[in-house]
Structure formats: C-alpha cells, structure tokens
Amino acid sequence: MPPGNGIITINFQNISLEYQSTCAYDSISVYDGPTPSSPLLAKMCGDQYNRVVKSTRNDVTVVFATDSSGTKSGFHAEYSYVVTYPPCGGNLDVSGSFSSPYYPNYYHDNAYCEWRLSAPSGQRVLLIFSDLELQGCCSCDYIAVYDGPSVGYNQLGRLCHNSSLDTFHSSSNHMTVLFRSDSSVGRRGFRAEFISSLSASKGHVECSLDNMTITISRSFLSSEGFTGDDLYVNDLYCRPTQNSYEVVFRFPKNHCGTTRKIQNGWEIYNNEVRTYPNNSADITYLPQFYLSVACHMQKDSISQIMYVAHDRLKFNVTGSGHYNTTMAFYNSGFYQQIYDDPYYVSLNEYMYVQVSLGNPDSRLVLFLDTCMASPDPQDNSNHHSHYLLANGCPRDSTFYSYTSGSQYYARFRFRAFMFLRTYPSVYLQCKVLVCPANDYNSRCRQGCRTREARDLDPQLAMTTVVLGPISLRG
Known part of the structure; x- marks a missing residue:
C-alpha cells in the first residue's frame, strides 16, 4: 500500500446468497486487517444491494464461504483505497x-x-x-x-x-x-x-571563530534588580566592560572557563554569567541572575543560544555568525603569498593556491568540495565555468591536491588553461567544508565522492570563497 494511513472502501453492489438468520450457510465476512483473526467489520448473506463497508486501516480481508447445498448467483463488489496522511502543522x-x-x-x-x-x-x-x-x-x-x-x-x-x-x-x-x-x-x-528570545535591545551574543561576545542592556539588568558589577563568568578574572548603555563580556571562546564538546556534528561552546554569591551567609533569599551561553558551531555556520533564569522567569538571547575562510595564490613552495591584483600568468604555468581558516585552529579541518574557474565571480553556471574539482574529485588533468580534509587549510595547484584565451580574466571559486578534526566519519575525511552535492549529509553546510581576477600575461 502507499505510505500513510489508508481507508479501504468496499461497495457490495449486488449480493445474492442463500439466507439464514445467522448467515451460517453461505456468507461474506469482512475483517478489519490482514487475516480472518482481525476484527470483524461485517457478515452478509441473503439478497442485498449497495452494501458499503469501510476499513479503519491499510489492510482488509474478505472471506466468501458456502456450504454443501443451495447456490445462488453470488456477489459483485468494487473497492477503492484512499490515503489519509498524518496531521501536520x-x-x-x-x-x-x-x-x-x-x-x-x-x-x-x-x-x-x-x-x-x-x-x-x-x-x-x-x-x-x-x-x-x-x-x-x-x-x-x-x-x-x-x-x-x-x-x-x-x-x-x-x-x-x-x-x-x-x-x-x-x-x-x-x-x-x-x-x-x-x-x-x-x-x-x-x-x-x-x-x-529576548529582543536584541535587551541582550545578544555574538560568536566568531575566535571570540565570544555577550552584550546585556544595563536598563534590562536594572529592571531585574542588578548592575554590571554584580556579574561574572566561569572565570572570575574575566571582567566585563561597561558604558552608559551596555555591559559587555568579550573573550576568546576557549578561555574564561568556556567548555567545548562535539554533539551531532556541532561544536558547542558553553559558559555562564551569574551574580556573585553571598559568601557571608549560608542561606540567601535574594533573587539570583543566571545566564547560560552556548555557541553552536556547525561547519561554516554558527548559532548562539543563551538564556537568563531569574527566580522562575526565563529569557533567551540569540545571535549568529560565520566562519572566516580565505583563499590566496602562493609561490611553488607555499612560502610566500602573491598579492598581485590582477594575477598575470602564462598558459601552462602552474598556479598554487591555499584556502584556509581566517585563524589557524588545529581542532578543525578544511575540505575542498568543488573548485571552478568562471569569467564572473558571481556566475557558477556550468555553461560559463571550467571545473577543476567537483565533489572532491579532480575534473582537470592538471589539478593536484597537496592536502585537503586533514588540516585547517587546503593546498592545490593547476595549470593556466585555454579558458583564458576566450575571456580576458577569470575568477577561481571554491566551495569548502569545515569539520571537527576528531570526527573521522565526517564528509571532510571521505575524499572524492561521485554523488551529487544534494546527496551529501544534510547537516553539512558549504561556504564559497572567490579569488581573482587571473589574466593572461601579454
């Protein structure tokens, strides 16, 4: 049967069977399920017209039985199946x-x-x-x-x-x-x-590859009965700055008592902001301010969630950010970056490229998924693009990967191609993934994969970096 919960409707248009009050001689029995041991929906005999029986599930069983004497013309029935899908919304x-x-x-x-x-x-x-x-x-x-x-x-x-x-x-x-x-x-x-979530005017959190920034409105704190001087994070030595309007904690997200864990493909960083405890008393009746901050970082994207618990009141503050990735030309030994703009090359000359995280982090690895050359930095259509790499698989015979999926950077080379004879300049575009270094089952560790990009793990998210223009010398 098709997916979903179905109802089977059987219309017995004409029944002509031997009659007995309990239908003990000749009969038609309809069961609400796949066997005669399922619940009985109807038992029919004698002469009937347009008798309709409906099931409550995907399966129905019809049993026709006769005895050793007395026959009539029998029956004719038609059935239909209607799928009823689960409620949604x-x-x-x-x-x-x-x-x-x-x-x-x-x-x-x-x-x-x-x-x-x-x-x-x-x-x-x-x-x-x-x-x-x-x-x-x-x-x-x-x-x-x-x-x-x-x-x-x-x-x-x-x-x-x-x-x-x-x-x-x-x-x-x-x-x-x-x-x-x-x-x-x-x-x-x-x-x-x-x-x-709290409105941004009351508080928000921002996360980057390096830092966590927690901003809380002083007027919001005041309405809850606190000031910036009352607050601290997991490390008492990490103090906030204050101005007339805001209290701001800003620190490297691996410091100030921040913890880190991997969960369902996400890197999660946690810290807390709370009021100073009253060490002079064993029991306090003063309300406590507690702020739990979490940065959820997945591949090239970040979501942040934090909530404030004050007595029985809870508030949430949220924000978002992205990884910073860069791409640059280098000399043949990757010792020196080339800053020429545009970068003039000769046909068949090797070009050396490095894609890396904006800030080195040995706990992350960067994987090259797709690289192409296009005359327009915004155009990645097949008609105007020359693929060097697709789904981690080389598409150009001159493409060579030095490293991809094992470091926080990726390096490769390729030769200047005839594409440059058609267009005055081209741009290099690469789609990259960022994965936790200790996740050896991630897409970053799988290398060449021939399936289309939409068949990748749905939790993966890509970012695109563009380098150029590249122009033909002379």
Whole structure:
C-alpha cells in the first residue's frame, strides 16, 4: 500500500446468497486487517444491494464461504483505497521542535503544513533548521518562513533543496512556517527547533571563530534588580566592560572557563554569567541572575543560544555568525603569498593556491568540495565555468591536491588553461567544508565522492570563497 494511513472502501453492489438468520450457510465476512483473526467489520448473506463497508486501516480481508447445498448467483463488489496522511502543522508556544511528515522517512506528496510559532509577549521567535533534504526543484517542494502569525506577513526566507541550514528571527512574538510538496519525488524532509528570545535591545551574543561576545542592556539588568558589577563568568578574572548603555563580556571562546564538546556534528561552546554569591551567609533569599551561553558551531555556520533564569522567569538571547575562510595564490613552495591584483600568468604555468581558516585552529579541518574557474565571480553556471574539482574529485588533468580534509587549510595547484584565451580574466571559486578534526566519519575525511552535492549529509553546510581576477600575461 502507499505510505500513510489508508481507508479501504468496499461497495457490495449486488449480493445474492442463500439466507439464514445467522448467515451460517453461505456468507461474506469482512475483517478489519490482514487475516480472518482481525476484527470483524461485517457478515452478509441473503439478497442485498449497495452494501458499503469501510476499513479503519491499510489492510482488509474478505472471506466468501458456502456450504454443501443451495447456490445462488453470488456477489459483485468494487473497492477503492484512499490515503489519509498524518496531521501536520498547528500552534506551538514558547519552545519546541517540529518536522515534516514521516521524518526522517520520505514525506508524502501534496503536503501543505502550517506551523504558527509564538513567544511570550515582548519576546521574539528564533527558528533553527538542523536537517534539510527536499526534492531538487525549488518551485516543487519548499519551506517558507513568515514574520508574523500567518502567511500573509512578510517572508523572512525560503528554503529548498540547495539551501544551507539557516536560522531566522521574528520581529515580533509570532512566526509562521509553511511546508509544501508537489505530487512527485519525496525526500527525507526537515527538522527544526524554535525558542523564545529576548529582543536584541535587551541582550545578544555574538560568536566568531575566535571570540565570544555577550552584550546585556544595563536598563534590562536594572529592571531585574542588578548592575554590571554584580556579574561574572566561569572565570572570575574575566571582567566585563561597561558604558552608559551596555555591559559587555568579550573573550576568546576557549578561555574564561568556556567548555567545548562535539554533539551531532556541532561544536558547542558553553559558559555562564551569574551574580556573585553571598559568601557571608549560608542561606540567601535574594533573587539570583543566571545566564547560560552556548555557541553552536556547525561547519561554516554558527548559532548562539543563551538564556537568563531569574527566580522562575526565563529569557533567551540569540545571535549568529560565520566562519572566516580565505583563499590566496602562493609561490611553488607555499612560502610566500602573491598579492598581485590582477594575477598575470602564462598558459601552462602552474598556479598554487591555499584556502584556509581566517585563524589557524588545529581542532578543525578544511575540505575542498568543488573548485571552478568562471569569467564572473558571481556566475557558477556550468555553461560559463571550467571545473577543476567537483565533489572532491579532480575534473582537470592538471589539478593536484597537496592536502585537503586533514588540516585547517587546503593546498592545490593547476595549470593556466585555454579558458583564458576566450575571456580576458577569470575568477577561481571554491566551495569548502569545515569539520571537527576528531570526527573521522565526517564528509571532510571521505575524499572524492561521485554523488551529487544534494546527496551529501544534510547537516553539512558549504561556504564559497572567490579569488581573482587571473589574466593572461601579454
């Protein structure tokens, strides 16, 4: 049977059997399941017309029985099967998670699901997509996110098969998420989490490859009964700075008592901000301010979540950021960077390229997924591009990789090609992945893979770096 819960309808249009009050002679029995031991839906005999029997599940069993005497013309029946899909969408409050129908199995055709998310008054909604795999057609299957309580509000974004995992913030305490699929080709779908978040004017957190910055409004602290002088992080020696409006903690995210762990492909950094304990008393009745800060870093993207617990009140503050990756030309030994702009080369001359994290980090590795040359830095279409590398597999005979997927940088070389005779200058574009160094099952460790990019692990997210222009000498 097709996926989904189905109902089987049987229309016995004409029944002509030997009659007995208990249908003990000749009979038709219909069972609500795959065997005659399933619940009995109906037992029929005698003369009947247009008798309709409906199942409650995907399977039904029909048994026709006769005795040793007395025959009549029998029966004729027609049946139909109608799929009833599980309910999707609905109203969700404060925080939680939701996913496409049947996730992580394939979603059904012609899905239409609306989730209306709401946060407490004065707060806003943060939406985080943790998994995404849709049909390879953006007008067929897609997710749309709206900044309000219905699809009539402004659209914050639209996700389809080639979208990176992303985060969305509402401007009010309402957000609507719409998922639609067409009549063909399902995929695994998506999973998303949402939380209630303080407005940015009260507090926010920013994370980069190196630093964690926690900013709290002094007026918000004052309304809760605290000042910046009352606060500290896990390391008492890491003190905040203050101005007339804000209290700011800024420190390297590997310092000040920050802890780090790997979970479901994410690097998670945690710290806390709280009020100083009262060491002069064993018991205190004063309210305590507690701020838990978490930076969730996945491949080339970062999401941050922190919440404040004050007595029984909870607040969330969120932010986002990205890894910083760079690409540059080098000499043949990778000892010296070449800063020429444009970079003039001769045909068949070797060019040496390094792609690296903005700041070295031995706990991360960088993998080259795809590299191409294009006359336009914004154009990566097949018609105008020359591929050096695709899905980690060399596509140009002169391409050679020195390292990829084992260091926080990747190095390769290739020869200047005839492409430069057609266009006055070209740009080099590379899609790269960043993975934890100790995750030996990550895409970064798998090397060449012939499957298309959309078949990669859905938790992977890519970033594109561009280098150029490259021009032909003379």
